[in-house]
Amino acid sequence: MSSSIAQTVKTVVSRYGGDATRLMDVLIDVQDELGCLSHVTTARIAHTLGVPQVDVEQTVSFYHFFAREPRGKFAVYLNDSVVAEFCGRGEVARAFEEAAGCRFGEVTADGVVGLFHTACIGMSDQEPAALVNGQVFPALTPDKARELVAGMRAGKTVEELKGGRTGDGQNAHPLVRALVHNHIRRRGVMVFDHYQPGEALRKVVAMSSGEVIGVVKAASVRGRGGAGFPTGMKWDFARRAAGDVKYVFCNADEGEPGTFKDRVILTERPQMVIEGMAIAAYAVGAQRGILYVRNEYRYLRSYLEHVLEDMRAQGLLGAAICGQSGFDFDVSLQFGAGAYVCGEESALIESAEGKRGEPRDRPPFPVEKGYLQKPTVVNNVETLCSAVQVMLKGAEWYNRLGTEKSKGTKVLCVSGDCDRPGIYEVEWGFSVNDILQEAGARDVQAVQVGGPSGSCIGPGEFGRVLAYEDLATGGSFIIIGQPRDLLKDVVLNFARFFREESCGSCVPCRALTGMAQVVLERVIAGRGTAEDVERLQSWQKIMRNNRCGLGQTALNPVVSTIRNFRPLYDARLAPGDPRFVPGFDLSAAVKDYEAAVSKG
């Protein structure tokens, strides 16, 4: 047994050249082969890589998909996001438990089925969805869940469980063969318009790097991950930064619940994304690129590797790109292992270096000291697509789209209570009402714009427009219908999400995400006081001191609903004298003691 561990570790480590910064890849591959990463295995990995075991342990313990014990021949990760719950996730979960004969968090006695919760897996337009050994099973029903478990018990393979079906577009590609659907409802001019790989790059190599950045600046392209930092400025900083080696990262770690655009873009336009990386590389003088993709999209691995190979063959990657001597750039894939915070660029870089995905202190910013302390540009998938089109069609064309401060288009991920969930690429400047109408949403109570870290707005604000100057969004657009219990079904789910995903590095984030959940549960149970609500609000100021965007926005779901839906909170407050916290129940608190002594 242990000799097979040693052999596997040796093979995998040598696959990555014994490079400890490739620890994520090593761990992913070893787990694929051995089923889990036991302490014996991590000790072996540490020994083989020549690093302290604690370095391996801390990385393993950080990521949700790394398992210390076997998670079953079939590891089922059922999404527990808000939208999944809307779509009947509870009944599907019960069906899985009954059919398998074990609870979530457990593996069946025969070791065949393991059931686990997981955060949003980027399938909000086809929930409830689960990952089974990395393959996506969308639009589940209790019947389908029972059928899947029966198939697992009958000895089927994951491929057989899929039943030979595939989704639309490139989801049917022989190297993808996923049950996933794209649901592209509206094609815009940036990402989903006609596209010929290499056209933009050939134009770019005829220009100087300064000219390329000039065009991106003139078009005022801004980051599409949500923060909206000017892309041209970022590239310029990296170009001017001193460094013998520079890197371009594409951030495809979309973990914001309700977001799934990167999944569709990587399925339908992977060449465009990679071409965007090459353009960025040309502009800043980078030699290497890393496409960091969230673990949930590992089913795209062979396909994306094939695309990279194909682009190398076409001279769009590798040495002397487009025949331009000296323009050498190649891209490799890096997968995460389940951690929302890795969507934060410095955490993403840490993760790519094989470490815990904890955000760094800034400055220095990644453009000065990023991956392996070298100047690094990190761009969102969609930002890179915008860059490609800007180079093709020019800044003037780009500036005609959108609003005064938000140029171009935005790919929205519409999900929740509507007839047509899916991908909508629209110019910036559409109102919330426009989107609701197009998606076929009626009786809308609220819309969560920009995911949990964004804001929750009510009908009074549906006239507001999607733009950096009004409602900024990274793409998530969750529609919440009237019958939903906003606090219980939505806000509490988000509060749990942030508590789970906080990396724990900053005290306010670590402590207050937990406390917020406790107080919120109390309020929802009808045992809260007005002071509880005030306290939740007052914590927002403290949270601003956290190091990264996750921590700074983790209370947004609570605070924005207190601001916009205060009556929902007030209606649940406990009656009576608030000096005696209604939450404490003495008779319940002595039950354990009474039970312990009753046997005498």
Add this chain to the structure above:
Amino acid sequence: MTAKAPRARKIVATTSLAGCFGCHMSLLDIDERILDLIELVEFNKSPIDDIKTFTKECDIGLIEGGCCNDENVHVLTEFRRHCKTLVAFGECALMGGLPALRNFLPLKECLEEAYLNGPTVAGENPGRIIPHDPDIPKILNRVYPCHEVVKIDYFLPGCPPSADLIWDALVALVTGKELEPQYRTFKFD
């Protein structure tokens, strides 16, 4: 000429719940200022004067310790009822403190370790009895910080809080002047 009527002294009550009396010892560490304190306040229910039950409505209640049994809950609730302002002082009152270390274990395990299986009791309790009697308090399933049981108005951190912090806080409450905590009174390392 009539002498100016002395300003009514504020009435203070104190108690130690699931604590070690260390916070009360720290209160006594105000040394000779205790003479000034007596000028400022009158003590009611408190171990300091051994008054067992409230005989007056109080202005300030000082609570040491959290709640580990039902008697603690009753006392704390009484304090809330009779005190205008309630101050939790010390780690145990604020967070549960050392007693709350048992919160990570089921109560049953704690009781069995203490009365049945621990090295000092094994074989010494042939009836295998976990003490229970209407006269002894019932142990709670976990140790609760005071603010989870009643509303607490102010918190004084420390294990124990320094005498100067307790003094400054009492003076502020009695005089109505805002407390300006001195850095050294809440610097713990």
